[in-house]
Amino acid sequence: MSTWDRIDRFEGDPLDTSLWVPDYLPHWTTPERSGARYRFVGGGIELLIEHDQHAWRPEDGDFRVSHLQTGEFAGPLGSAVGQHRIGRDLRVVTERTMRRLWAPPRAGAVEVVASASADPTCMLGIWLVGHESTGPDDSGEICVAEVFGDKVTAASSVIRAGIKAHHDPRLVSDLRDVVLAMDATEPHTYGAAWDSEGVRISVDGVEIYGTDQVLGYPLQLMLDLWEFPHGRRDPAGYPKSAVIREVRLRTDD
Structure with a gap:
């Protein structure tokens, strides 16, 4: 993909809060539990888990x-x-202001250049999730x-990679484990594009998953x-980390 609306290379403090909320689902928990820990490093932002x-x-x-x-x-x-x-038993315990900093209405594309962790207790996740407003x-x-x-x-x-229906009755969960000849601790490009015809997911520009399921929200x-x-x-085993090196975003509707 050659044209992007926005690119973030995480080139240093401060984090761009016009694009990023540095919390994981903060409404369901408290700020000291949801807040991200991170530091800027040469070539990206390092997400941290500390002791x-x-x-x-x-x-x-x-x-x-x-x-x-x-x-x-x-x-x-x-x-x-x-x-x-x-x-x-989810209940809102921290009130937050609704924000849609980047959430294409019906179609878009994203590429994330990232280096994962090889720690057996860790996972790098890259997801596109229904905003639900x-x-x-509209939660797939x-x-x-x-x-x-x-x-x-x-x-x-x-x-x-694939689709998780969550609470969307129009979707069917469909996840696949794809074995690739690569070291995921090195930088690789994880991409997705979605529109009214379906979803395509790629790694380093090569499609690894496709579906005609539509997430039109x-x-x-x-x-x-x-x-x-x-x-x-x-x-002694901390911090644990993964590095996000670049994010490319496009809205197609």
Whole structure:
């Protein structure tokens, strides 16, 4: 793709808050749990999981996350209204202002140049998720890439890609694990394009997934480093990290 509306190379402080919300679904939890930890490095932004970091939402387990997203939507305090309803007994505990910093109405394209972690407790996630301000059914997800550290080697890496229906009755969840001859800890380009004819997902310009399922509502981009529960946390093993080197965005409607 040769024409982009916006490119972010994360060239240093401060983070561009006209594009990024540095929190993971902050309405469902508290600020000290949702806030991203990161630092700017030569050639990108390094998402960090640090030893003293809090679990995102204890009701859903011990996982920790550092995350950037291009929008947010939730209802009033105490309500069950809010985007990406993936936890248990969800209620809004932190009121937030609705923002659609980048969320194409019906069609668009994205490329993310990223270096994943090979730590077996970590995952790099690149997702396009329904903003949901247009209705609770508009909640589907394009899983551009999930890269689990325990499936990354110098010779090959497994990339999970596809569709997650979540609460959209028009969609069918369809995820595929694609084995590629690449080291995902090196920079690679993860891309997606979607429109009224379907969705196409690529890695380094080569299509790895296609579908005629349509997500014809605003989708926001979410970039994520997860750490999954794994028992005792040794301070010597931190920080854990993944690097987002460049993001390219285009709105096609």
